[in-house]
Every structure is written in C-alpha cells, then in structure tokens.
Amino acid sequence: MKSPEIARRHDRITSLLASHDSLSAAALADLLSVTVQTIRSDLRMLDQEGTIRRRHGSAYLLTPGDNIGYQPRLEMSRDEKARIGEAVASIIPPGASVALGTGTTVEACARALCRHEGLTVFTNSIHAVLALHLAPRISVSLAGGAVRLRDLDFIGSESVEFFAGLRLDYAVFSVGGISPDGDLLDFNMEEVRARRAIFESARHRIVVADQSKLGRPAPHAFGTLWDAETIVSGSEMPSLMDELEQADTRFIQV
Structure with a gap:
C-alpha cells in the first residue's frame, strides 16, 4: 500500500x-x-x-487504444473517487432502482450506496456486487456472459441484452475519457455498447468522472456530457459549462 x-x-x-x-x-x-x-x-x-x-x-x-489495469486505477485519485461516491449517494434515495456500470469510480459509488436500504441494483461489475454485499435489504442482479478477467466485469452482448429491457430510476456510469468538446469516450466498442445500454436503461443518468478523465483521449465516442442529467467530478469544466447549463445538466464538483 x-x-x-x-x-x-x-x-x-x-x-x-x-x-x-x-x-x-x-x-x-x-x-x-x-x-x-x-x-x-x-x-x-x-x-x-x-x-x-x-x-x-x-x-x-498508455496509448489511447489501451486502458490502465484495474488495480492501478483503483489507487489513482482514491480520495476524489470517494467524494464522488458520497455525492452520488446523496442524489439516489433509499428504495430506488439503480443501474451501476463498471470501473473504479462506480465501485466507489457502490460503497457509498451501502448505507441505503431497499435498493434494487442491476450491474455488470463484480466489483460493484462485492462492494454492496453488506448493504441492508438490497436486491442485486448481475449480468451474465463471459467475464473480462482483468476487470472482473461483463461487457459482451449478454450484458447489453441484460440492460436493454430495464426501465430504472437511476444509472451511474463512468467513462474512459472526456474530450475537450464534451464527448464521452471509451476504449473499445464492447465497452461503448454496454455503457450505452446502461445509459438508456434509466430516467436519470449520472456520469461520474475523476480528474484524470477530462481531456483524456480514447478512440470511441458514445454520447456527450449534456445527454446526462447529472455530472459528478472532481475537476472543473469551465469550457463546457455553457452547454451543460443550456441542456439543464446539473454539474457537481466535489
């Protein structure tokens, strides 16, 4: 450590x-x-x-086509991710239905949500399931398919189908990077398809991004920041605030 x-x-x-x-x-x-x-x-x-x-x-x-391994990412911006998790937990009420995506920032959100009772959670992240295992009276459903062993998650077609039929209260997901123009980016098409399915599964979409994601390149785009209802980040985004305000997207800096 x-x-x-x-x-x-x-x-x-x-x-x-x-x-x-x-x-x-x-x-x-x-x-x-x-x-x-x-x-x-x-x-x-x-x-x-x-x-x-x-x-x-x-x-x-690493080059834009690669992502960093899970354990090194877990160590990066740990305090910031914990603050992001607390902010997300303050938005989501007990008893809500929630889709949780993959990644270390979403894992931090899952840990913060452990204090909520009666959540119904759908996720493709084994890390999120483990983070929630002590939460009181919670229901967790995990996507199936082939496990991506490096990250302990599911991002194939089964994961897309798992989220496709859901209509939930909230979706919480991270990104591989955010372009200077506000595009949401990721590293491969399977990740993009899974995140898009999570995005479309809920009425209130929450993008979580630590400071390393702003301006970080990745080869595939799947939406923009102002497609979401809420952005939670440790970074300021002064060049994007006008678009976020026009889209009525709430920005929370932690």
Whole structure:
C-alpha cells in the first residue's frame, strides 16, 4: 500500500501526463517541486503498475487504444473517487432502482450506496456486487456472459441484452475519457455498447468522472456530457459549462 503522500504525487503525475504527450523526469520534478531522483522512483513504480511507460528519459500514459489495469486505477485519485461516491449517494434515495456500470469510480459509488436500504441494483461489475454485499435489504442482479478477467466485469452482448429491457430510476456510469468538446469516450466498442445500454436503461443518468478523465483521449465516442442529467467530478469544466447549463445538466464538483 502506498503512503498518502506518494499516492497523491502519483495522482498528480498521471494527471499531468494526461494533458501532455509526454514529460521528462526533470520537468515533472520541477512541476511537483521534488527531486529528479524522487520522480524517477515514482515513474519506476507507475511503470511496473502498468499506469505509464518510460522512454528515453520521458514518461507517457498508455496509448489511447489501451486502458490502465484495474488495480492501478483503483489507487489513482482514491480520495476524489470517494467524494464522488458520497455525492452520488446523496442524489439516489433509499428504495430506488439503480443501474451501476463498471470501473473504479462506480465501485466507489457502490460503497457509498451501502448505507441505503431497499435498493434494487442491476450491474455488470463484480466489483460493484462485492462492494454492496453488506448493504441492508438490497436486491442485486448481475449480468451474465463471459467475464473480462482483468476487470472482473461483463461487457459482451449478454450484458447489453441484460440492460436493454430495464426501465430504472437511476444509472451511474463512468467513462474512459472526456474530450475537450464534451464527448464521452471509451476504449473499445464492447465497452461503448454496454455503457450505452446502461445509459438508456434509466430516467436519470449520472456520469461520474475523476480528474484524470477530462481531456483524456480514447478512440470511441458514445454520447456527450449534456445527454446526462447529472455530472459528478472532481475537476472543473469551465469550457463546457455553457452547454451543460443550456441542456439543464446539473454539474457537481466535489
């Protein structure tokens, strides 16, 4: 387990790399006011986790066609994701029907929802099921099909069919990235189809996105921020606020 100081610094490194093609160890050391030796140690750890890659003295995030492994993502922006989860839990009342998507931010939302009684939850995430197992008087249905072992979730055709016939109160889902124009992005078409099915299953759609997602590229788009009713994020989105207000999309910064 990383110390809080190292975890915060690693979050800052990944956020900086998300907004640059690459950065040298010296540049990162200057931006974070630490020594180059400290940054080199950080980059070595992040490389071993599969979060970044090092090349010729510089570091960069994985290519847009790849996503970071689940465990490294779980460590990134942990405090921010917990705040996002608490904000989502304040929106969803006890007794509601809820679709939960995949990803570490949605897992944080599931943990926060454990205090709610009488929820009816539909999800394609095994992590979400495990997070909810102590919730009082809760009903959980899990999508079937082939398990994606790296992320412990279901994103194939069975998952799409699972959500297609549902009409729920709320849907909570994350994204692979958000373009500067507000497009919701993801890394492969199966993920896009599953997220779109979740999106269409509920009357109130909640997009959850930690700071690393804003401006992060991914190859497939499946909607825009203002298609949702609520956005919960730790990042400011000043360039997109006019469109969100015009669409009557609520933006909550945590």
